[in-house]
Amino acid sequence: VPKRFQSTATAYKQALINVPPTSLTQLDNGLRVASEDSGAATATVGLWIDAGSRYENDDNNGVAHFLEHMAFKGTSKRSQTDLELEVENMGAHLNAYTSREQTVFYAKCLSKDVPKAIEILSDIIQNSKLGEVEIERERGVILREMQEVETNLQEVVFDHLHSTAYQGTSLGRTILGPTKNIKSLTRQDLLDYVSSHYKSPRIVLSGAGGVNHEELVKLAGQHLGGLSTSYEQEIPSLLSPCRFTGSEIRVRDDSMPLAHVAVAVEGAGWTDSDNIPLMVANTLVGAWDRSQGGGVNNASHLSAAAAESNFAHSFQSFNTCYKDTGLWGIYWVCDPLMCEEMLFNVQSEWMRLCTTVTEAEVARARNLLKTNMLLQLDGTTPVCEDIGRQMLCYNRRIPLHELEARIESVSAKDVRDVAMKYIYDRCPAVAAVGPVENLPDYNRIRSSMYWLRL
Known part of the structure; x- marks a missing residue:
């Protein structure tokens, strides 16, 4: 480092070391809680799940994304209206997204509302109602979303790139799935996917901002401690390697x-x-x-x-x-x-x-x-x-x-x-x-x- 920049370089190194540490705790059921407490007035907490479109097959391709849409349509504890009002009244933001290997549900809120946010997130992933009426309504929403994606040519090109590079493998499929699947997926398909993949060792509760790690661990034990590690149906096979094909x-x-x-x-x-x-x-x-x-x-x-x-x-x-x-x-x-x-x-x-x-x-x-x-x-x-x-x-x-x-x-x-x-x-x-x-x-x-x- 040139002499004139040495003091800046030292300050930069110290700044990197002095960031708040990331605390990690694993619950008895295998769920991991990881957080960084920066003492901010706001916080983001979320559930990162090791399940995305890569874990689907030709028949249920699109189910992970469909589930993300169904998450905010009401649970056994609260209706969709109750859920929306509760989040709005806190002034919080609730969001979710699906990628090829991960599904994420997260909330942004004031640090004092973190316990409520975690309770809502845990309710969403464990007790979603998945009502038939809501499923039918959401089919139309997803089909419209697919039409919107078709107009975003960068996304279209990247979907084509995956489909040719990883042809014949699960990474070659799109996240939204084909139209015929969106029209034919049933409530049972959604339930089967949840029972196969939403297992506690595959879930991370992550928090950043004004979050207390001990409190997060306590809340996770309280609301997510009941998540099971056992499988009622056939245990899903390990991820098979996705072969790359020059094409x-x-x-x-x-x-x-x-x-x-x-x-x-x-x-x-x-x-x-x-x-x-x-x-x-x-x-x-x-x-x-x-x-x-x-x-x-x-x-x-x-x-x-x-x-x-x-x-x-x-x-x-x-x-x-x-x-x-x-x-x-x-x-x-x-x-x-x-x-x-x-x-x-x-x-x-x-x-x-x-x-x-x-x-x-x-x-x-x-x-x-x-x-x-x-x-x-x-x-x-x-x-x-x-x-x-x-x-x-x-x-x-x-x-x-x-x-x-x-x-x-x-x-x-x-x-x-x-x-x-x-x-x-x-x-x-x-x-x-x-x-x-x-x-x-x-x-x-x-x-x-x-x-x-x-």
Whole structure:
């Protein structure tokens, strides 16, 4: 560290070490309670459940998301109106979302209302009424949501990317499920999914902000201590590995104004030691949008090329992780006849990562990655989400100073090594929607994943 920055660097290191610790307790039934008490006036508490669309099959695909919708439609203790009034009167926010590997229910409230919020959350996941009338009404809501998703082309492209990259496996299915399933899922399908997957060892009660850990543990024992660990039906099998297949899917539509393209290779899972260097490599490629300043003076080579020659309207590099696999790649939006030019620049940048990336670039990417990670933890809800997700993925919360040290230890050689391992001469998965006639044939894309040079 240069002399003029030494005092700042010391203060930064101390700030990382002085964040409130994450307390962890496991109840007798296997449910984990994890929290970070920052003494704030507000708090976020939530239930992170190790169950998402990856745990479904072809017949019940969409059931996890359907359950999330049914959660706020009333329980055996309170009707939907009572539930909504209770939350509104507290001035709290109740929300939920479903991903491919996790289902989450959380509440944001004043710290004094945490006991009430936990009681409501535990009631929702244990005693949801799942009434036939509400199920029928919610089918229409989900079908409308599917129509909305169809208009978000980024989501459409990423769903296609998963369906081709993980074809024939559970990660290839969408979270919302196919229309025929939404129309045919029954109350029994919902009950079967809950009894198979909502088990206490697979649930984490996470809290952040003005939360007292001992109080959380007491509340968890009181409201969630009755969650069972035994199975009434057949015990669900362990997750089978999801095979990655280099392949492509193109939905050509020349009436659309812009082409939307995603290209990805198989990345690393959450717990893989290559994950941090891959995140640094991902940050090196970066993200760019036409509306940003900087243009040709951008540090990212790809941003400079895109700005100077108008190759794309926007692009973003991504590193999506799952338990045992991941997708590392790039998504871009461009004019109809710019697909080939943009692809050439993307693959040239990838080859540069594999061969000639410099220490100065990697140092910049490390700093940017650290900044982005700390900015993402700004507020009680992101911290609560970070705790819940890390408990399910790593079975612990990685302290900020450890994460910073792991990022800081990544050198240019490490980036070149992981890029050689995951990118160089690997079969990519490609998904493209819109006027994509100009996108080269898959064999040409594959043949640009390596260099023949003397």
